[in-house]
Amino acid sequence: MHKIVQKISRPDPEAVKILGELGVATVHEAQGRTGLMKPYMRPIYPSAKVAGPAVTVLCQSGDNLMIHAAVAVCQPGDVLVVTTGSDSTDGMFGDLLATSLMAHGVLGLIIDAGVRDVSELTAMDFPVWSRAISAQGTVKATPGSVNVPIVCAGAGIKPGDVIVGDMDGVVVVPRERAAEVAKASQARVAKEEKNRHSLRSGELGLDMYGLRNKLKELGVEWVDE
Numbered sequence: 001m002h003k004i005v006q007k008i009s010r011p012d013p014e015a016v017k018i019l020g021e022l023g024v025a026t027v028h029e030a031q032g033r034t035g036l037m038k039p040y041m042r043p044i045y046p047s048a049k050v051a052g053p054a055v056t057v058l059c060q061s062g063d064n065l066m067i068h069a070a071v072a073v074c075q076p077g078d079v080l081v082v083t084t085g086s087d088s089t090d091g092m093f094g095d096l097l098a099t100s101l102m103a104h105g106v107l108g109l110i111i112d113a114g115v116r117d118v119s120e121l122t123a124m125d126f127p128v129w130s131r132a133i134s135a136q137g138t139v140k141a142t143p144g145s146v147n148v149p150i151v152c153a154g155a156g157i158k159p160g161d162v163i164v165g166d167m168d169g170v171v172v173v174p175r176e177r178a179a180e181v182a183k184a185s186q187a188r189v190a191k192e193e194k195n196r197h198s199l200r201s202g203e204l205g206l207d208m209y210g211l212r213n214k215l216k217e218l219g220v221e222w223v224d225e
Helices: 012-022 024-031 063-070 095-101 119-122 174-201 209-217
Strands: 052-061 080-084 108-117 128-133 150-152 156-157 162-166 170-173
Touching: 012 024, 012 052, 012 162, 012 174, 024 162, 024 170, 052 063, 052 095, 052 108, 052 150, 063 080, 080 095, 080 150, 095 119, 108 162, 119 128, 156 170, 170 174
Parallel strands: 052 080, 080 108, 108 128
Antiparallel strands: 052 162, 150 156, 162 170
């Protein structure tokens, strides 16, 4: 059944803010190296960053009808996450849809398909992560769904999950774990800063991480020649 779910639960805004500030690499590590989308999902310009609850969209390949439908249920601060029923690189999103999303307070787009009008999107400072850039147009003729569980670029996403995107890619944090992962991410940053200080002081990673014993266990020998 095709459907548009109008109301979803969203995560704590403070947790979303923290996750966005700490970034994809830290968040991914802090939640046990899970939730990362495939590395072909790249931002259309280097400074792109986003963090917010997901409004999910399932489209037919080459058809952006359901993206238009999704705008009607978005709230300020949301991130639109779009996938297709089969692989697609068609340009399903451009500057006109971005104009509409920005008017409704949507912070960015994650789409496992193609986008077009990249120069305009960049000038608008609307952050987008996509599988491809393509001028290939689309139609508006096939039903899909909005705010249902989807898989986008290899990552499972439920409506309201936290999406974090930057130059390192895109990571998904389950809504119910947002506060927990935010706290773990902060702890990881503090630990990394301590390690960074030790490395600047000349300490070897071999000693800091206790890796000499690991090398010995693996049978690696130190020799002079």
